[in-house]
Amino acid sequence: MRIDGLQYANWSEEIFRQMRQGGMDAVHVTIAYHETFRETVLNFEKWNQWFEAFPELIMKGQTAADIDTARATGRTAIFFGFQNPSPIEDDIGLVEILHTLGARFMQLSYNNQSLLATGCYEAEDAGITRMGRQVIKEMNRVGIVVDMSHSADRSTIDAADISERPIAVTHANPFEWQPALRNKKDDVIRAVTENGGMLGFSLYPHHLRKKPNCTAADFCEMIARTADRFGVAHLGIGSDLCQDQLDSVVDWMRRGRWTKEADYGKGSAAAPGFPPMPSWFGDNRDFGNIETGLRAVGMSEDEVAGIMGGNWYRFFASSFGPRGS
Amino acid sequence: MRIDGLQYANWSEEIFRQMRQGGMDAVHVTIAYHETFRETVLNFEKWNQWFEAFPELIMKGQTAADIDTARATGRTAIFFGFQNPSPIEDDIGLVEILHTLGARFMQLSYNNQSLLATGCYEAEDAGITRMGRQVIKEMNRVGIVVDMSHSADRSTIDAADISERPIAVTHANPFEWQPALRNKKDDVIRAVTENGGMLGFSLYPHHLRKKPNCTAADFCEMIARTADRFGVAHLGIGSDLCQDQLDSVVDWMRRGRWTKEADYGKGSAAAPGFPPMPSWFGDNRDFGNIETGLRAVGMSEDEVAGIMGGNWYRFFASSFGPRGS
Numbered sequence: 001m002r003i004d005g006l007q008y009a010n011w012s013e014e015i016f017r018q019m020r021q022g023g024m025d026a027v028h029v030t031i032a033y034h035e036t037f038r039e040t041v042l043n044f045e046k047w048n049q050w051f052e053a054f055p056e057l058i059m060k061g062q063t064a065a066d067i068d069t070a071r072a073t074g075r076t077a078i079f080f081g082f083q084n085p086s087p088i089e090d091d092i093g094l095v096e097i098l099h100t101l102g103a104r105f106m107q108l109s110y111n112n113q114s115l116l117a118t119g120c121y122e123a124e125d126a127g128i129t130r131m132g133r134q135v136i137k138e139m140n141r142v143g144i145v146v147d148m149s150h151s152a153d154r155s156t157i158d159a160a161d162i163s164e165r166p167i168a169v170t171h172a173n174p175f176e177w178q179p180a181l182r183n184k185k186d187d188v189i190r191a192v193t194e195n196g197g198m199l200g201f202s203l204y205p206h207h208l209r210k211k212p213n214c215t216a217a218d219f220c221e222m223i224a225r226t227a228d229r230f231g232v233a234h235l236g237i238g239s240d241l242c243q244d245q246l247d248s249v250v251d252w253m254r255r256g257r258w259t260k261e262a263d264y265g266k267g268s269a270a271a272p273g274f275p276p277m278p279s280w281f282g283d284n285r286d287f288g289n290i291e292t293g294l295r296a297v298g299m300s301e302d303e304v305a306g307i308m309g310g311n312w313y314r315f316f317a318s319s320f321g322p323r324g325s
Numbered sequence: 326m327r328i329d330g331l332q333y334a335n336w337s338e339e340i341f342r343q344m345r346q347g348g349m350d351a352v353h354v355t356i357a358y359h360e361t362f363r364e365t366v367l368n369f370e371k372w373n374q375w376f377e378a379f380p381e382l383i384m385k386g387q388t389a390a391d392i393d394t395a396r397a398t399g400r401t402a403i404f405f406g407f408q409n410p411s412p413i414e415d416d417i418g419l420v421e422i423l424h425t426l427g428a429r430f431m432q433l434s435y436n437n438q439s440l441l442a443t444g445c446y447e448a449e450d451a452g453i454t455r456m457g458r459q460v461i462k463e464m465n466r467v468g469i470v471v472d473m474s475h476s477a478d479r480s481t482i483d484a485a486d487i488s489e490r491p492i493a494v495t496h497a498n499p500f501e502w503q504p505a506l507r508n509k510k511d512d513v514i515r516a517v518t519e520n521g522g523m524l525g526f527s528l529y530p531h532h533l534r535k536k537p538n539c540t541a542a543d544f545c546e547m548i549a550r551t552a553d554r555f556g557v558a559h560l561g562i563g564s565d566l567c568q569d570q571l572d573s574v575v576d577w578m579r580r581g582r583w584t585k586e587a588d589y590g591k592g593s594a595a596a597p598g599f600p601p602m603p604s605w606f607g608d609n610r611d612f613g614n615i616e617t618g619l620r621a622v623g624m625s626e627d628e629v630a631g632i633m634g635g636n637w638y639r640f641f642a643s644s645f646g647p648r649g650s
Contacts, residue, residue, distance in 0.1 A: 038363060045418030093370030100426055 001025050001309035002287055003067070003316075005200030005238030006081070006149075006171040010245045011050065015284065016057040019076040022284035025309060026067045026316070028105055028170060028238075032082040034256030037094055040087035044101050047078065062102055064317035079316070081105030081170070083150060083253075085116050085135070092131070092138055099142040104320050105170060106139065107147045108132060108159060111265070112258060117148070117155040120181050121265075125152035128159055140165045143320045148192070149238075150182065157191040165319060166196035171238030173202055177222045178209040180266060189226070193234035198315050199226070200238020205275040206266035207240070216280045220293035223307060232303045236312040237290060243283050247273030326350050326396070326634035327612055328641075330525030330563030331406070331474075331496040335570045336375065340609065341382040344401040347609035350634060351392045351641070353430055353495060353563075357407040359581030362419055365412035369426050372403065387427055389642035404641070406430030406495070408475060408578075410441050410460065417456070417463055424467040429645050430495060431464065432472045433457060433484060436590070437583060442473075442480040445506050446590075450477035453484055465490045468645045473517070474563075475507065482516040490644060491521035496563030498527055502547045503534045505591060514551070518559035523640050524551070525563020530600040531591035532565070541605045545618035548632060557628045561637040562615060568608050572598030 002023050008030040009015050019027065031043040051060055059070055061077030070077035080102045087103070088094040098106075108117035108128070116132035118125040128136070136159060139146055146167040148156040160167050169192055175183040184192075189199055201223055208214035209222070227235055242250070250273060254265045264272055280289045287308070294304045327348050333355040334340050344352065356368040376385055384395055386402030395402035405427045412428070413419040423431075433442035433453070441457035443450040453461070461484060464471055471492040473481040485492050494517055500508040509517075514524055526548055533539035534547070552560055567575070575598060579590045589597055605614045612633070619629045 037366075041362075041422055042418070044422060045416070048418065048421050091370070093367070093373065096373050097366055097369060097426065101422065102425075 001067070001071070001305065001313060003236065003309035003312040004028065004241070004284075004287070005168070005198070005236050005312055006030065006202075007239060007241040007243075008083075008245070009241055009243040010249070012244065013054060013057070015243060016050075016054050016076070018284040020057060020074070022287045024076045024284050024287065025071050026061055026077040026079060026312070027284075028079045028081050030083050031080050032087045033084055033110065033253050034086050034258070037087050037089050037091075040082070040098070041101070044080070047080070051078075060102060062104070063320055064313055067313060067316065079104045081107075081145075081147065083107045083147075084110035084256075085114050086256075088135065090115060090131075092134055095135060095138040095144060096142045099144050103144055104316075105145045105147045105168065107150055108135070109152070109155065110150045111254070117159065118152040120150055120152045122152060125154040127154045128162055132159075133162060136163050139163075141323050143322055145319050153185060153188050156184075156188050160191040160195050160197060163195070165323065166198070166315065167192055168198045168200070168315070169238075170198075170200045171202040171204070171207075171240040172199065173207045173222065174226055178207060180207055182266070183207055186229075189230055193230045196234075198234055198236055198311065199230070200236045200312075201226075202238055202240045203278065203281045204240035204242070205277060208278065212276045212278050214278050216278075216289050216293040217296065219278075220290065220297045223294060224297045224299055227299070227303065227307075232299075232306055233311055233314075235307055236309070236315075237287070237307065239281070241283070242274055245274060250274050326392070326630065326638060328392070328561065328634035328637040329353065329566070329609075329612070330493070330523070330561050330637055331355065331527075332564060332566045332568075333408075333570070334566055334568040335574070337569065338379060338382070340568060341375075341379050341401070343609040345382055345399070347612045349401045349609055349612065350396050351386055351402040351404060351637070353404045353406050355408050356405050357412045358409055358435065358578050359411050359583070362412050362414050362416075365407070365423070366426070369405070372405070376403075385427060387429070388645055389638055392638060392641070404429045406432075406470075406472065408432045408472075409435035409581075410439050411581075413460070415440060415456075417459055420460060420463040420469060421467045424469050428469055429641075430470045430472045430493065432475055433460075434477070434480065435475045436579070442484065443477040445475055445477045447477055450479040452479045453487055457484075458487060461488050464488075466648050468647055470644050478510060478513050481509075481513050485516040485520045485522060488520070490648065491523070491640065492517060493523045493525070493640070494563075495523075495525045496527040496529070496532075496565040497524065498532045498547065499551055503532060505532055507591070508532055511554075514555055518555045521559075523559055523561055523636065524555070525561045525637075526551075527563055527565045528603065528606045529565035529567070530602060533603065537601045537603050539603050541603075541614050541618040542621065544603075545615065545622045548619060549622045549624055552624070552628065552632075557624075557631055558636055558639075560632055561634070561640075562612070562632065564606070566608070567599055570599060575599050
């Protein structure tokens with residue numbers, strides 16, 4: 001079974017076909033960065049059109065059982081998530097509405113301070129806000145996973161403690177391996193995984209040691225060492241694949257509508273666009289390179305199967321229904 | 326089985342308890358008159374709060390099978406509908422989004438011309454518009470019933486012909502019995518029922534012969550004669566109960582935001598508010614009076630059971646899923 005914990009591609013029939021070629025059973029896709037509720041609904045509508053246009057390639061995923069259906073019918077189940085709480089605006093009632101529409105992951109902040117939590121690029125991190133506590137409770141009730149990939153450390157540890165269901169960092173790597181602001185320090189990974197949560201390893205070059213020059217062996221060695229320290233059952237892939245996107249999109253991701261000034265994130269004025277990918281991971285057909293690499297660093301078949309999808313499957317199965325279901 | 330084809334009450338725990346006392350298994354409730362999409366979502370949110378607050382009295386209804394669940398657990402299944410297409414704004418993609426949120430009925434127009442069809446108070450009726458044809462097709466595809474209760478005659482007959490699934494007039498009476506603009510002429514009732522559609526009989530006083538002085542016997546006699554002419558299987562109740570509403574609400578229903586001038590509909594400057602109800606039908610506990618009345622005019626037990634809910638049940642069962650399901 002192969003499940004990817006995060007992608008944000010410029011979707012097309014070609015990419016959906018590559019998902020099939022890569023044997024992807026399920027992919028968590030981002031449908032909002034800074035979108036308002038109404039703009040997010042337009043993105044749900046766009047996906048409805050794709051589901052109608054390509055019923056033999058993709059299907060909407062709402063429960064882990066949908067992954068079984070997708071496998072049985074040779075399709076990829078698409079699960080929706082937001083990288084920022086902007087789709088709920090200031091209205092907690094939208095949490096359940098968006099779950100009904102199919103949202104299954106929501107980051108509590110994206111780089112900046114949000115109404116709920118602090119982002120990883122802020123100077124100060126005051127932890128989860130008053131509204132944040134209420135929204136975590138509501139997400140727990142209806143079955144939307146708290147995702148802290150772009151949040152700051154204290155907020156993330158707070159969220160892991162406050163949430164009564166396991167949380168996730170869908171796409172990031174250990175800070176110890178590559179000290180990017182977006183990667184996660186040991187105490188953050190510990191808080192997330194100790195409470196039953198998941199860490200998805202990212203292939204986004206700025207999150208990789210030696211960036212695009214990171215080898216599959218380096219990447220898989222890092223996974224094996226993280227498994228030794230935090231337990232293999234809590235680990236999966238969250239590739240952060242941003243295939244075929246124009247550079248204007250990374251600008252939207254970084255700047256949304258919150259600033260009029262340049263903001264390059266981990267890029268620079270000289271290299272403001274998406275960074276080039278490692279040669280061994282360019283699209284959904286390359287997941288086999290990770291699987292091969294994990295075997296090469298000595299992981300067992302069971303461990304490899306867990307990392308490639310089994311662990312996300314179990315997490316999906318316990319996370320997306322109403323609490324207690 | 327008891328099913329009401331339309332209500333728009335000022336909802337409260339008291340009314341939900343009266344639904345149980347009246348043995349209501351399912352009620353189609355209006356959640357939009359002139360609301361935009363976002364305002365309609367606020368109304369879905371309000372209902373989510375009621376479902377959470379009163380889980381022993383009501384549950385969300387999405388399929389006919391939910392009525393069985395409601396009966397088995399002693400609750401009333403609430404089905405959602407709009408009296409106007411305003412919630413889809415100018416965006417056909419919102420049809421599926423709103424179906425996913427739970428919408429199961431949508432009127433193509435409410436008294437006035439809409440983007441889709443003509444309303445019953447307009448001087449000219451040009452029939453179903455270009456967008457109207459597209460939206461009917463989309464409603465057919467996803468499973469939202471075309472409701473023409475407040476539409477004009479030609480538009481209604483057009484809709485019955487264009488729609489590839491049966492349509493409904495959820496709440497109106499024969500014009501021949503009571504010549505209100507909102508009641509339906511024979512050729513309209515024929516077009517709707519010939520194509521497998523449903524007519525729900527209204528208890529709204531302006532739709533009744535002698536208005537609040539209409540007796541249960543008069544009302545039930547009218548039902549029996551309509552059954553003789555159009556077939557009992559196509560008939561149900563659509564009470565149009567507007568219990569506990571303030572008069573400001575009937576003003577919103579009539580004027581929305583489309584005029585700054587007074588508009589009294591079937592009321593008048595002297596009596597601008599909701600009209601008083603007949604003594605024998607004040608709330609959900611009074612459905613038994615209709616059942617008794619139908620027996621008194623000589624209908625068989627099967628016929629009575631059909632009118633009181635069985636016919637709506639069959640219609641719900643074939644109308645709310647994707648086409649061909």
